[in-house]
Amino acid sequence: MISVVILGSGNVATHLFKAFKKAENININHWYSRRIDAISSYKNDVETIDDLSLINDADVYVLAVSDDAIAGLSSQLPFENKLVLHTSGSVSVYDIDKKHKRGVFYPLQTFSKEAQIDFENVPICIETIDKKSYPTIKSLALAISNVVKKVNSDQRKVLHLAAVFVNNFTNQLYRIGHEITESQGAEFDLLKPLILETAKKVQDLSPFKAQTGPAKRDDKKTIRKHLKLLEDQHHKDIYQLLTNSIQRTHGRKKL
Template identity: 80%
Template sequence: MISVVILGAGNVATHLFKAFAKAENIMVKQWYNRHISAISSYKNKVEIIDDLSLLKDADIYIIAVSDDAIAELSEQLPFVNKLVVHTSGSVGVYDIDKKQKRGVFYPLQTFSKDAEMEFKNVPICIETIDKKDYHILKELAISIGSPTKKVNSDQRRVLHLAAVFVNNFTNQLYRIGHEITESEGAEFDLLKPLILETAKKVQEFSPYMAQTGPAKRNDKKTIKKHLKILESEQHKAIYELLTKSIQQTHGAPINAQTNDKNTNNGRKKL
C-alpha cells in the first residue's frame, strides 16, 4: 500500500485524488489546502487540513499547486528527508527544498475539474534525483492505470512547451473558428467530426504528413478569399502567420504572400 498526501486543490490535485481513491493499493492519508473550503466537499472521503503542522507520515507528498508556489510550499513542510514531488511541467526538480527527497510526477494532459478523466490516457512523466525513488513513483502511476516515461527536466520543459502549442493554442483556434461560424449563423458543431478526424490522423501519421489545406498546396486564390472574409484584424494576422509557417514547412514559394502586397492593378507580379 502506497500512502500519499496531496497538497493543493486545483484541477490536477482534484483528478489525482479521484484516481487515487479508486486504486486498490493507494491510500490518501490527507488532503491539504491553505483554504480548506476549496476541498470541504471531500471531508467525508479523506481527512482534510489547512495546517501544515498536522501533516501525517506518508510515502509520497504530492505538491499540486501553481508553479510560483511550489518552492515556497516545499520550504514550509515541517519534516525532512521525505519524498516530495510536484506535478508541474515547467518547474525544475531542484525547486523543491533540498531538505527533502525530490521528484516530479507530471501528468501530461489537460485537466478541467468538471470533466471526467481516465488516467489510462494520461502519461505520467517521472523524474527523481535518487534512482530509488523512481520505482515508487512508477508504481504509483501504474496503480492508477497511467503509462509512464522517465524524463529529465529539460525534456519535461520542452514537452510542456509543445503541449501549449498542441493544446492551449489549438483550443484558442477552436475558439476563433467558433467566432467565425457564429458571425454568419453557421453551426460550429458541423466542424466537430473534422476536429476528431484531425486528432485521429495524427495518431497514425506525423503532423508533417497529415497536413492538408490551401496553404500547403499554395492555393493563393482561396487564401485571399479567406482573408477578405475575416473581419477581425487579429484573426487575419493569425491566419497569415500560420499560412506562412505552413508554406515554409512544405516548401511553398516564400513570395507567395497571403495579402495584396505583391499585386499591381489587381494583377499579381510574376
C-alpha cells in the same frame, strides 16, 4: 500500499485525488489546501485539512499547486528527508526545498474539473534526483496509469512546451473558429467531426503527412478570399502567420 498526501486544490489535484482514490494500492492520508472550502465537498471521502502541522507521515507528498507556489510550499512543510513530488511540466525538480527527497510526477494531459479523465491512458512523466526514490515514484504512477515514462528535465520541459502548442494554442484556434462561425450565425458544432478526425489522423500519421488545406496546396486564390472574409485584424494576423508557417514547412513560397 503507498501512503500519499495531496497538497493543492486545483484541476490537477482534484483529478489526482480521484485517480488515487480508485487505485487499490494507494492510501490518501490527507488532502491539504490553504483554502479548505475548495476541497470541502470531498471531506466524506478523505480527511481534508488547511493546517500543514496536521499532516501525518506518508510515503509520498504530492504538490499539485501552481508553479510559483512549489518552492515556497515545499519549504514550509514541517518535516524533512521525505519524498516530495511536484506535478509541473516546466518547473525544475530543484525548486523543491533541498531538505526533502525530490522528484517530479507530471501527468501529460489537460485538466478541467468538469471533464472526466481516464487516467489509465494519461502519460505520467517521472523524474527524481534520488535514485532510491525512483521505484516508489514508478509504482505510484503505475497504480493509476498504463503509460509511465522516465524523463530528464530537458525532455520534460520540451514536452510541456510542445503541449502548449498542441493543446492550449489549438484550443485558442477553436475559440477563434467559434467566433468566426458566430459572426454569420453558422453552427460551430458542424466542425466537431472535423476536429475529431484531425486528432484521430495524427494517431497514425505524422503531423507533416496529415496536413491538408489551401496553404499546403499553395492555393493563393482561396487564401486571399479567406483573408478578405476575416473582419477581425487579430484573426487575419493569425491566419497569415499560420499560413506562412505551413508554406515554409511544405516548401511553398509565402504570399
